Amino acid sequence: MSLARDHNAHIVDQFSQQAEGYAALMKTSPSAAEQAMLALVRPAPDDRVLEACCGPGTMALDLAPHVAHATGLDLTPAMLAQARAEQASRGLTNLDWREGDVYALPFEDEAFSLVLCGGAFHHLERPQSAFAELARVCRTGGRIFVRDVTPEAGKSAGYDRIEKLRDPSHTHALTPDEMSGLGGGLPVQAPELFPNVAAGLRLEPILAASFPETCTIDDIRALILDDARSGEDRLGLAAQEQGGELFVSYPVTTAVWTRL
Ligand SMILES: C[S@@+](CC[C@H](N)C(=O)[O-])C[C@H]1O[C@@H](n2cnc3c(N)ncnc32)[C@H](O)[C@@H]1O
Numbered sequence: 241m242s243l244a245r246d247h248n249a250h251i252v253d254q255f256s257q258q259a260e261g262y263a264a265l266m267k268t269s270p271s272a273a274e275q276a277m278l279a280l281v282r283p284a285p286d287d288r289v290l291e292a293c294c295g296p297g298t299m300a301l302d303l304a305p306h307v308a309h310a311t312g313l314d315l316t317p318a319m320l321a322q323a324r325a326e327q328a329s330r331g332l333t334n335l336d337w338r339e340g341d342v343y344a345l346p347f348e349d350e351a352f353s354l355v356l357c358g359g360a361f362h363h364l365e366r367p368q369s370a371f372a373e374l375a376r377v378c379r380t381g382g383r384i385f386v387r388d389v390t391p392e393a394g395k396s397a398g399y400d401r402i403e404k405l406r407d408p409s410h411t412h413a414l415t416p417d418e419m420s421g422l423g424g425g426l427p428v429q430a431p432e433l434f435p436n437v438a439a440g441l442r443l444e445p446i447l448a449a450s451f452p453e454t455c456t457i458d459d460i461r462a463l464i465l466d467d468a469r470s471g472e473d474r475l476g477l478a479a480q481e482q483g484g485e486l487f488v489s490y491p492v493t494t495a496v497w498t499r500l
Pocket of ligand 1: 248251252255266292293294295296297298299313314315316319340341342343357358359360363364
């Protein structure tokens with residue numbers, strides 16, 4: 241079995257366990273996040289959308305009421321089950337869901353006008369190859385959006401270390417510069433970058449939706465508490481202890497490319 245297949249098996253194992261908790265976490269996201277996404281994407285009624293690595297359909301579901309059609313693709317059937325359930329509860333009909341791998345998208349060249357991928361590049365072993373697939377299925381003049389956590393270069397190693405403990409399917413969170421370079425050599429314009437911080441998130445619900453394999457949740461909490469108390473932010477989470485509770489912040493970048 242190839243390394244990529246091993247890693248994909250790891251992904252499906254992790255996200256089958258995480259599916260229910262992750263979908264619940266997404267539902268509690270403030271609608272401000274949806275409004276910010278819509279303001280950035282500016283969907284048009286004739287757009288055809290692909291959300292790759294869609295998990296519970298986070299962006300595809302929010303975009304569907306504004307576009308002609310949206311497709312969500314993910315490796316993990318349990319995540320797609322969450323997406324279908326949410327589609328039914330919202331009464332949306334212009335969506336479909338595909339089980340598949342972002343490295344080999346089962347779509348024609350230039351099949352979509354908007355191609356999005358959120359919260360997933362840090363799980364990929366070959367981000368450049370995945371991006372090339374996103375660009376392939378985006379039509380000329382269409383746009384590609386990649387949103388992910390992007391620790392600054394000096395915090396990257398610490399961030400990857402704690403995240404690999406918390407979620408063994410984590411590989412490497414791109415820095416903003418690395419994300420910006422994803423389109424190198426491909427028929428896309430230089431990206432516009434939109435940095436943001438998902439600030440002051442309670443750690444406990446995140447831990448409750450985590451399934452570490454080489455240590456316990458208590459070990460992870462202890463490492464983050466130690467980092468918060470050190471005041472050094474070695475883990476890139478800006479961890480803070482307030483009223484006996486731990487809070488973390490994730491630096492996030494959305495990069496937007498226009499397909500040439
Ligand atoms: C953290 S979730 C993000 C879900 C959603 N995009 C969001 O923003 O909330 C990451 C998702 O990426 C999927 N994934 C990881 N590697 C993948 C691959 N090679 N092909 C397709 N999906 C993949 C996982 O199954 C998981 O559902």
